[in-house]
Structure formats: C-alpha cells, structure tokens
Amino acid sequence: MSFYSGFDFFSWLAVVLIAAAVIGFWKSKYLKFYRAFASGLLIYLIYHTTPNQLWLLLGYAIFALFLTKIYIYLKSRGNDSDFVFHTVVGLALMLLVFYKISAFEEGVGGFLGISYICFRSVQVIIEIHDGVIADIQAFSYLGFLLFFPSLSSGPIDRSRRFCQDDAREYTREEYSKLFEAGTFKLVLGAFYKIVCSEICYGWMQDFFAKPYSTLTVLGSAYTYGLYLFFDFAGYSAMAVGTAYVLGIQLPDNFRLPFISLDMKDFWNRWHISLSTWFRDFIFNRFMMGALKSKWFSDRIYAASAGYIVNMFIMGLWHGLETHYIQYGLYHGVILAITEIYQKKSKFYKKSKGKLWYKMASWFITLNIVMFGFLVFSGYINTMVQDFIKGAVIIGV
C-alpha cells in the first residue's frame, strides 16, 4: 500500500476521513488526538511491509525530538555558538546526506519521506537559533513531523503554523467550510492525478519513444511537463484536502504555474512550499550574510550568486545525478539573468506593463520551464549521448 494510490489506500483514507468529519463537526478539539491516532494507523499500514523503513522513520523522529530538545537546553544556557548550531543542523541532516550519497548504490539508510521530514526538523532548529521558537512540546512536535497526509512528499508545512492549527478549536461553521474546501481539493487532486496525469503520461511515452525531431523534442518537453504538474499538483491537492478534513490547513503547493509571466513568478507558483523553504532558509540567509559582510561589490551580483547557490542546492537535494545538478544550475543561472535584466534594463521597465510584452514574456517563460523539465528528466543528456553515438535529428 502506498500514499494516495490504489484501492486499499483510498478505502482506508475514506474511513479515516469520515471518522474525522464526525469528530470535527461534533467536537473539533478532539481532532488533535484523533490526528495522532490517524497518523499512527496510516504509518503502520504503509510502512509495516518494510520494517526497516518503519524503524528508521520512527527512530529519526525520536532522534530529532531529542536533538531539538538538547539544542533548546544548550541555547537556554547561552551556548549557541555557530559551531553548536552547525553541528545540530548537521546531525539532523546526517541520515539524509548518507542516504543521498549511498543512493547511487542501493540507497542504504533511507525511508519514504526522509527528505521531507528533514525540511521540517531543520526548520525548527533554524528558527530556534533565530530566537523565533522558544520551546517545543513533544506531542505537537511529533504530530508535526509525522503528520501522515504530507509525510511522504509534502507540502512542507512550518511548525509554528501547524501548532496553531493543532491547538485550534473550530466552530461548526468554520469546520464545515474547512471540510467543504478539503473535499473539493481531494476530488480535484484525484482527478488531476488519476485522470489527467495518466493521459499525459501516455502521450509522453509516445513522444519519448519516437526518433528525435524538433516536434518530438518539443512534444516530450510539454507532455512531460504536464505530466509532472498533474501528478504532483494532484498529489499535493489530495494531501492538502486530507489535512483540511483533519483540521490542519496545510499550505497549497501550486498556483497555476503555467500562467507565470517570468521565472521568479514561476517559482512563486510551482512547488511553493519547497521554493519558499529554500527562499527563507537558504536564499535569504545567504543574502543577509552577503549584504552585511559586503562579499560583493554590487547587490545585483550578490543576488545572482544567491540564486545560483540556492538553486544548485535545490538540484542537489533532488539527487546527486548529473541531470538534477544541471537542472538546479539551469534555474539558478536563469533566475540570476532575470534579476539582472529586470533591474538594469530600461526596455523592461518601459514595456513590462504592456499587453504584448506580457504575452511574449509568458510564452518565453513557458518554454524555459518546459525545457527545464526535459533537463530534469535526463532526456537532454540521453539525447546528447545519442548524438555522440551518431543519431540525427530528422525533419521537423
């Protein structure tokens, strides 16, 4: 059984959510305890066939809890040097790094959802360092780390937001709105993932199998991009919908990404919880360091470097394979160019409000995005290798 696919999962999900709705409409303050029970049940159902993963998941959650508690204690004793902070973050990420490096071989030490749980545990540590979080409660913290709707692939929630919802008691009217919105997202997500993404996948397979031509490369890019969107946006909508019915308002992950007018706009609309995580915890921190200590002569160079570092790390996070790193650098460089262009170009400032400019900008952005997906898929690398071996582009 796996998350958001197959008859078994959806049957269990239906049972869990019907019970949640009964509690939500009756006395929503009990949802807090029900969520813990539901997460426990679903984690058991999904992971019990792979006991190694089950123990690693639970082990990691408990390890992160103790690590965070120890860090809070150290900080309260005035012991929060850079060394302590970096060691704690390093320990929280150790298993993930080990897993990503070993993934080339067999993937030792991993479990479903490992990278997403790390985003959540590291967010808490960084915000403790910043003085934004003073303390954590074990029950809420574990509920946040192990909340089953977003356990495997997000959306990446933030602990302070989660805990607010976790402690919240909804009036019947409020819960009914939440329930309605959640059900809608569930149905929409299922439609995206089960219908739309399947159709796009079929088209994509056809294009991928054809000999290279301008048309098949374009077709591959667009169908793969659409498939990725419907698959991940569908999953995300189901995760958010499930969470809503359980009383937690997980953040949305997609906001019509294909209408983006430029690449910065795109990253505010695509996998939003990931890009905002990177913005808050990598880009912004890098920029603060860079501007405060004046690493660069001009803020525009600092920003360019910031974008490239940020997206490079995002690429690495997807995996250590060449095409993921290329994908990260591709987006980093394009964001840097976008930034310089938008800040320096008089032409941009003069024309950005005009309709023809917006349409042209949208079209170019869409194609940059779709080409990026092709890099991400590894298709471009295979194509280059095939060319080296003597394959040719035929016709259009």
Place this chain on the structure above:
Amino acid sequence: MEEKILDILSKACEDDVVKEDLNIELFETDLLDSLGFIEMVIQLEETFGITVAPSELDRAQINTPQKVIDLVLQRTGRI
C-alpha cells in the same frame, strides 16, 4: 521615526509611492521582492537595532508600509 522607516522602505522598493500610500500592497505589486525585503531588514536592523529573522514573518504580516512601521514601532517598544 516613521519618516526614517519610510526612507528605508522606499529605498528597498526603489519607489517613493510607498511614502504616499501607506496601505499599498508591497509584494503583489512587485514593489518589494525577496531581495528588497532583505535589504529592508538589514537597514532596519542597522538603524533601529531590531532583529527580524528571515522566516519569522508571513508576507501577509508585513505587506504594506503601515505594517512595516507598526512592526518597527512594536519591536522598538514604542507601541
């Protein structure tokens, strides 16, 4: 004090409109992007000695000039 805050904000936005309309939306209107936001935070830190962590605020908490002013007044203990 308000004037100083608005000076910092208008410099980060590269637009004086933020001094005239205290309720203008800063992010949706493209006045303030991630970069301008950081520049503003650093300037506020240096000028008023307040700290704002990069992940601390939702954009909705700081998306108008008035909210920026309120935040600084609050942090410096003037509200």
